[in-house]
Amino acid sequence: MATSIHPTAIIEDGADLGDGVQIGEFSIVRASATIGTDSVIGSHCEVGYGSAAFTERLTIGPNATIRSHSIVYSASSIGERFETGHRAIVREHSTIGRNVRIGSLADIEGTCEIGDYVRIHSGVFVPAETVIGDYVWLFPYVVITNDPYPPSDRLEGVTIESYASVGARSVLLPGVTVGADSLVAAGAVVSRDVAPGTVVAGVPAKELADVSTVQLNDGAGPAYPWRRQYRRGYSVEAIEAWQREFPEG
Amino acid sequence: MATSIHPTAIIEDGADLGDGVQIGEFSIVRASATIGTDSVIGSHCEVGYGSAAFTERLTIGPNATIRSHSIVYSASSIGERFETGHRAIVREHSTIGRNVRIGSLADIEGTCEIGDYVRIHSGVFVPAETVIGDYVWLFPYVVITNDPYPPSDRLEGVTIESYASVGARSVLLPGVTVGADSLVAAGAVVSRDVAPGTVVAGVPAKELADVSTVQLNDGAGPAYPWRRQYRRGYSVEAIEAWQREFPEG
Amino acid sequence: MATSIHPTAIIEDGADLGDGVQIGEFSIVRASATIGTDSVIGSHCEVGYGSAAFTERLTIGPNATIRSHSIVYSASSIGERFETGHRAIVREHSTIGRNVRIGSLADIEGTCEIGDYVRIHSGVFVPAETVIGDYVWLFPYVVITNDPYPPSDRLEGVTIESYASVGARSVLLPGVTVGADSLVAAGAVVSRDVAPGTVVAGVPAKELADVSTVQLNDGAGPAYPWRRQYRRGYSVEAIEAWQREFPEG
Numbered sequence: 001m002a003t004s005i006h007p008t009a010i011i012e013d014g015a016d017l018g019d020g021v022q023i024g025e026f027s028i029v030r031a032s033a034t035i036g037t038d039s040v041i042g043s044h045c046e047v048g049y050g051s052a053a054f055t056e057r058l059t060i061g062p063n064a065t066i067r068s069h070s071i072v073y074s075a076s077s078i079g080e081r082f083e084t085g086h087r088a089i090v091r092e093h094s095t096i097g098r099n100v101r102i103g104s105l106a107d108i109e110g111t112c113e114i115g116d117y118v119r120i121h122s123g124v125f126v127p128a129e130t131v132i133g134d135y136v137w138l139f140p141y142v143v144i145t146n147d148p149y150p151p152s153d154r155l156e157g158v159t160i161e162s163y164a165s166v167g168a169r170s171v172l173l174p175g176v177t178v179g180a181d182s183l184v185a186a187g188a189v190v191s192r193d194v195a196p197g198t199v200v201a202g203v204p205a206k207e208l209a210d211v212s213t214v215q216l217n218d219g220a221g222p223a224y225p226w227r228r229q230y231r232r233g234y235s236v237e238a239i240e241a242w243q244r245e246f247p248e249g
Numbered sequence: 250m251a252t253s254i255h256p257t258a259i260i261e262d263g264a265d266l267g268d269g270v271q272i273g274e275f276s277i278v279r280a281s282a283t284i285g286t287d288s289v290i291g292s293h294c295e296v297g298y299g300s301a302a303f304t305e306r307l308t309i310g311p312n313a314t315i316r317s318h319s320i321v322y323s324a325s326s327i328g329e330r331f332e333t334g335h336r337a338i339v340r341e342h343s344t345i346g347r348n349v350r351i352g353s354l355a356d357i358e359g360t361c362e363i364g365d366y367v368r369i370h371s372g373v374f375v376p377a378e379t380v381i382g383d384y385v386w387l388f389p390y391v392v393i394t395n396d397p398y399p400p401s402d403r404l405e406g407v408t409i410e411s412y413a414s415v416g417a418r419s420v421l422l423p424g425v426t427v428g429a430d431s432l433v434a435a436g437a438v439v440s441r442d443v444a445p446g447t448v449v450a451g452v453p454a455k456e457l458a459d460v461s462t463v464q465l466n467d468g469a470g471p472a473y474p475w476r477r478q479y480r481r482g483y484s485v486e487a488i489e490a491w492q493r494e495f496p497e498g
Numbered sequence: 499m500a501t502s503i504h505p506t507a508i509i510e511d512g513a514d515l516g517d518g519v520q521i522g523e524f525s526i527v528r529a530s531a532t533i534g535t536d537s538v539i540g541s542h543c544e545v546g547y548g549s550a551a552f553t554e555r556l557t558i559g560p561n562a563t564i565r566s567h568s569i570v571y572s573a574s575s576i577g578e579r580f581e582t583g584h585r586a587i588v589r590e591h592s593t594i595g596r597n598v599r600i601g602s603l604a605d606i607e608g609t610c611e612i613g614d615y616v617r618i619h620s621g622v623f624v625p626a627e628t629v630i631g632d633y634v635w636l637f638p639y640v641v642i643t644n645d646p647y648p649p650s651d652r653l654e655g656v657t658i659e660s661y662a663s664v665g666a667r668s669v670l671l672p673g674v675t676v677g678a679d680s681l682v683a684a685g686a687v688v689s690r691d692v693a694p695g696t697v698v699a700g701v702p703a704k705e706l707a708d709v710s711t712v713q714l715n716d717g718a719g720p721a722y723p724w725r726r727q728y729r730r731g732y733s734v735e736a737i738e739a740w741q742r743e744f745p746e747g
Contacts, residue, residue: 008259010506010523025259026275026293026524028541043277043295044318044524046541046566068295068320069336069542071566071584086320086338087567089584089602104338104356107602107620119400122356122374123392125620125638125666137400140374141392143621143639143667145684149714149721150663151617151635151728165399168374169392169420171667171685186394187420187438187452189685203452203685203701216398223398230400257508274508275524275542292526292544293567317544317569318585335569335587353587353605368649371605371623372641386649389623390641414648417623418641418669435643436669436687436701452701465647472647479649 001038015048018062032074036062042086043068050074054092061098073110085122097134099235115162117234129157135227135238136160139168139186148174161196163225170205181225183211197225221248250287264297267311281323285311291335292317299323303341310347322359334371346383348484364411366483378406384476384487385409388417388435397423410445412474419454430474432460446474470497499536513546516560530572534560540584541566548572552590559596571608583620595632597733613660615732627655633725633736634658637666637684646672659694661723668703679723681709695723719746 001020005011009023014031020038023029027041030048034057041047045066048058054075061080066072069087076090079098084090088102091110100114103122108114112126115134120126123141130144138160146155156175160166164178167186178184179196188205199208211224223229227242234242253271254260260272263280269287272278276290279297283306290296294315297307303324310329315321318336325339328347333339337351340359349363352371357363361375364383369375372390379393387409395404405424409415413427416435427433428445437454448457460473472478476491483491502520503509509521512529518536521527525539528546532555539545543564546556552573559578564570567585574588577596582588586600589608598612601620606612610624613632618624621639628642636658644653654673658664662676665684676682677694686703697706709722721727725740732740 025277026542028523044275044293044542044567049566068298069293069318069567087336087585105354105603109620122358123372123621127638139394139396139399140376141390141639143684145637145666147637149712149724149727150637150665150681151724152714152721153728153730154714154716167399168394169418169667173684183399186392186422214398216401216403218403223401226398226400229398230402232402274526293524293542317547318542318567336585354603371607372621388643388645388648389625390639416648417643418667432648435641435671463647465650465652467652472650475647475649478647479651481651 006043012048012051014051024068030058030074032057033072034059036060036064036080038062039064039066041066042070045070045072047072048074050092056093067104076110079116103140112157117238121168127157129155131157131159133160133162133164133180135163135234137165137226139166141169142166143169143171145172145174163227164194165224165226181211183214183224199224255292261297261300263300273317279307279323281306282321283308285309285313285329287311288313288315290315291319294319294321296321297323299341305342316353325359328365352389361406366487370417376406378404380406380408382409382411382413382429384412384483386414386475388415390418391415392418392420394421394423412476413443414473414475430460432463432473448473504541510546510549512549522566528556528572530555531570532557534558534562534578536560537562537564539564540568543568543570545570546572548590554591565602574608577614601638610655615736619666625655627653629655629657631658631660631662631678633661633732635663635724637664639667640664641667641669643670643672661725662692663722663724679709681712681722697722 004022006025010028012031015029016034018037022040024043027045030051032051033048056075060078064082067086072090073092075092076094078096081099083101085104090108093111096114097116102120105123109127111128112130114132120138121140125143127146158172159177161180166184170188173191178194181197182194183199185201189203191204214223228246250269258272259277261280264278265283267286271289273292276294279300281300282297305324309327313331316335321339322341324341325343327345330348332350334353339357342360345363346365351369354372358376360377361379363381369387370389374392376395407421408426410429415433419437422440427443430446431443432448434450438452440453463472477495499518507521508526510529513527514532516535520538522541525543528549530549531546554573558576562580565584570588571590573590574592576594579597581599583602588606591609594612595614600618603621607625609626610628612630618636619638623641625644656670657675659678664682668686671689676692679695680692681697683699687701689702712721726744
């Protein structure tokens, strides 16, 4: 598609737009931004915020969809097919993998690592020092923390391992590791590490069971690890691997 | 009042503005939007988002007040006297009744039904498949969910019956019904149906009492059903009916 | 620095900008706003919202930094060196002291009092009638309430005394007082007053200990009152006073 910059958009000198990029009304692309081919940026966005304050550029891979009112800082690196809802924030010094989606009002505070195919829903708060693996799900209004003695300078980031699913409005306390394939129930307050493949719930969160014991209510078998039963939007390679891993799934 | 479109606003061909509509600075009205007479849209809004992606129009009834930075999608239907705070989002395929107010940062994710005179406060999250009756209150940062096996494709929407009041920062788990006239205390996690006219609280929420046992602290009698003691902003017909229902109120 | 108004910004007649003020792209300064010298306002902001509805002006002290997409109403008074993240909201009839910082998406609903050197993080909700002392910390997504019988007209504001620290995603119920030097753990629901210098946690929050019993994990001594171990960003006078108060700190 041809590049399309709305006449009201402001593209600063130094911004590097790939072929086919579309920029919406009243949006600003700052000097430090490099935006991959065929990316679409909605209205009222600000991409490359802080160009003067950071020495590194912002790089966004091809085929991004950044919805209206979003803000992306300089000095972060984002892989291909990045997608945001409205009013997302991504701050500086973050590394975000391929095919990541973040919801409306999500706030990625910077200095964190996010893997591939991560899904972050509306209103999630990801502070500095958070490390998130691949294929992780964070449901609406999850709040992650990083300061064990608020306020202090002793930040301890949360680690969320691949395929973990963190339920809506739960909170993860500083330094905890949420293990691979685990499930944190909605509304939990997680104060200790969650073992891989376990379900936790409550305030404070307690281990309830192995995730494989959670059965779909129509007799279709175990619901977890979720890749047994949910495969929409993933790559052919991933889906084929999951079919081999769970041939009955 | 005369129609007033700020010179910086963008009104796409196809947009249908009633008499007396006011559109603020840097706002966009997309092709699919039909906006009722005497409605006021603040600055930095985007109304009719997704005009190309949806076949249905957005219709907003007369006398709407949509405050600045709000986003309303195509393919939803909204009744008269709709009012939003700042940065509200209303997505596609939703039906919203008359005299509904939604607060700043509220996120109505679409494909849901909201009755008349509903009050949704700041930061509330209403996902797809939610059904809300009339005269319901959702207080700040309530999070409603819809996926019993996150992530899955087996969505089960929450139902909130008329006159229910859901306290701040509570979470409603997938598929629950919050009964008419009930009260969910602030901070609760509601995992089971709430019987009509009961108070629930805690994590997970437990039934505490009949709502009529909650007494106002100045000896003025029972606080619930709330229409006994709170009638500001409602129609004369509703207030007269409530006076007949609670003659001592 | 020279005053700098971006050509796309809109400055209404009556707005009073001090020397050296900078206003970003697509921002609006309404007639009622008085903005102190050397303040910086980012893009897509609206400052002085509601100029026609309120008789009082908005006054913002010198050296403010108001980041993009923020909204500040008329009829509030804000001290020097005010700083906001993105998309902050400050409504009418609020009094905010010196050197206050509020995070992205924070929503100060108006008719409240906030002291000096208060730190309010992302997504915090502060409703009407809240009173906050000096040097208070509110961590991300804290929700404060004010209505003991929602909905009612009997508002009872929360009071947070100086040096209190309120952990992420906790909720403070109407009318409670959070005492000086106290610590509310993340995820708590505070339904009763918190005594000065105590730690509370849980749903509902219970008193766990005196704050002085919380030890830093590296043997560096007590973590609280936090001014023993965290002093970044405060005035020389405050730091010297804290050094005298905690000479071993």
